[in-house]
Amino acid sequence: MLTRFAPSPTGELHLGHAYSAVLAHDAARAAGGRFRIRIDDIDGSRSREDYVAASLADLAWLGLDWDGDPVRQSDRLADYAAGLDDLRRRGLVYPCFCTRADIAASLSAPHGPSGAVYPGTCRDLPAAPRERRMAAEPHCWRLDMARAVAETGELAWEEAGQGQRIADSQAHGDIVLARKDAPASYHLASTLDDAAMGVTHVIRGADLAASTDLHRLLQALFGLPTPLYRHHALICGPDGKRLAKRDAAASLKSLRDAGADGPALAADLAAGRLPTGYSLQNP
Ligand code: GLU
Numbered sequence: 001m002l003t004r005f006a007p008s009p010t011g012e013l014h015l016g017h018a019y020s021a022v023l024a025h026d027a028a029r030a031a032g033g034r035f036r037i038r039i040d041d042i043d044g045s046r047s048r049e050d051y052v053a054a055s056l057a058d059l060a061w062l063g064l065d066w067d068g069d070p071v072r073q074s075d076r077l078a079d080y081a082a083g084l085d086d087l088r089r090r091g092l093v094y095p096c097f098c099t100r101a102d103i104a105a106s107l108s109a110p111h112g113p114s115g116a117v118y119p120g121t122c123r124d125l126p127a128a129p130r131e132r133r134m135a136a137e138p139h140c141w142r143l144d145m146a147r148a149v150a151e152t153g154e155l156a157w158e159e160a161g162q163g164q165r166i167a168d169s170q171a172h173g174d175i176v177l178a179r180k181d182a183p184a185s186y187h188l189a190s191t192l193d194d195a196a197m198g199v200t201h202v203i204r205g206a207d208l209a210a211s212t213d214l215h216r217l218l219q220a221l222f223g224l225p226t227p228l229y230r231h232h233a234l235i236c237g238p239d240g241k242r243l244a245k246r247d248a249a250a251s252l253k254s255l256r257d258a259g260a261d262g263p264a265l266a267a268d269l270a271a272g273r274l275p276t277g278y279s280l281q282n283p
Contacts, residue, residue, distance in 0.1 A: 001033030003201045005059070005066075006190070008040040009051035011245030013058045013252045015203065015278060016235040016268075022269045024203040025230055036197055037070040042189050044074070045183055056251040063263035071197060073189050075165060080184030083192050083222060084177060093177060093223065094147050095130065095139040096122040113210035117173030118142060142174040145176045153218040157212055160201075160230040167216040175214060187214045204233040204282050206231040207242070238277035250278070 001026040007017060020071070026073055028035040038061070039056050042049035087093045108120040123144060125133075133139070148169070155167040177188045185190075186268050194202060194215075202212075209231040234242045235250075256262065265275075272280065 001028055001031040001200050001202055003028040003033065004036045004038050004194070004197060005115055006038040006040050006193075006204075007055045008043070009048055009055060009056055010043065010046045011051060012248075013055050014235075014243045014245065014247055015252070015255075015275070016243040016248040016250075017055075017101050018062055018252055018265065019058055019269045019280075020060065020204055020232065021064060022106070022266045023230075024201075025066070026270050027201060027203060027230075033200075034067040035064070036068060036199075037066045038193055038197065039070050039072045039074075040186070040189070042073040042077075042184060043184070045181070047074075054253060055217070056255070060202055061252065061256050061262035062266040064176075064266065071193065073092070073184075073193065075198070076189070076193065077183050079196065080178070080189055083188060084184070085093055087177070087221065088141070088144070092144055092151070093227050093241050094123055094125075094140045094144055095134050095283050096142045096174075096176070097137050097139045100121060112171045113168075113213070114172045118173075118175075120174060125176065137261065140176045140179040140182050145170055145172070145174050148217060148221060152217060155216045155220055157216045157226055158228050159209075160228055164213075165229075167212045168214040169217040172210075172214055187211060187218060188254050191215045191218040191222070191224065194227060195219070199227050201230065202227045203232065205229045205234050207234060233280040233282045235274065236281045238283075240279075242283070 005014060005021040005024050025035045039052055041052065084093065102121065103116055105120060106121070110117050156164040157167060159165045175185070175187065177185050181185065212229055216226060230247055236242050237250060248254055255265065268274070
């Protein structure tokens with residue numbers, strides 16, 4: 001068994017991150033398995049080195065230990081590029097030149113689990129203008145969802161304790177897999193990383209359950225194994241809203257600075273006991 005905790009170093013970790021990390025760590029350790037850290041630092045404009053160091057310090061303060069060095073997405077760009085190339089060769093992705101404003105202006109764009117469903121404007125551009133625009137205009141790469149689904153057929157994954165979940169990838173539409181400024185989307189990077197790291201159990205917040213539709217699809221397209229998933233309830237603050245990185249009161253650093261006992265907090269979280277005012281909720 002191998003689990004992982006994958007923080008994005010774009011802010012301080014809070015109680016919700018601690019909960020996720022403790023569940024993943026304890027599940028692996030209880031099974032005599034391994035627990036690894038992955039730093040999701042693919043977004044170069046928002047990721048900060050001081051948050052990487054602070055996140056690792058928070059995890060150590062909780063009393064968690066991990067196997068090996070943390071994996072960094074910024075070290076794995078060649079793998080993401082190879083994955084994208086593979087999809088390109090198979091005609092499963094296409095360059096898209098639309099701006100956000102173009103997409104917002106399209107009246108036909110319905111909403112899906114990943115936001116507005118792309119209306120498909122650039123999907124069937126003829127080869128000549130496509131080549132010309134690729135040389136001159138910034139573009140992202142989108143998955144041709146209809147073709148992808150035609151290749152894989154219906155897919156499902158196993159949600160721990162709840163049985164099979166059908167992966168409804170189609171509802172997300174033609175998702176972005178890479179941009180000029182971010183060489184792989186979270187979906188592409190996370191799917192390739194989980195496989196490369198040998199992750200057997202993905203334990204993460206229920207807010208990411210919809211992403212699993214897409215990760216399952218990408219696994220099928222790349223011929224990768226499918227881990228078992230557990231999407232846990234989210235910690236909400238005294239206002240009933242799920243915690244965000246801006247909620248300073250719930251940050252692990254502020255708890256640490258206030259003299260809280262890290263391993264005791266980890267044990268409480270593992271048992272579902274939360275500090276006063278906080279609650280666990282399913283979205
Ligand atoms: N880096 C993601 C986040 O902080 C988590 C990714 C994952 O667990 O798949 O939301």
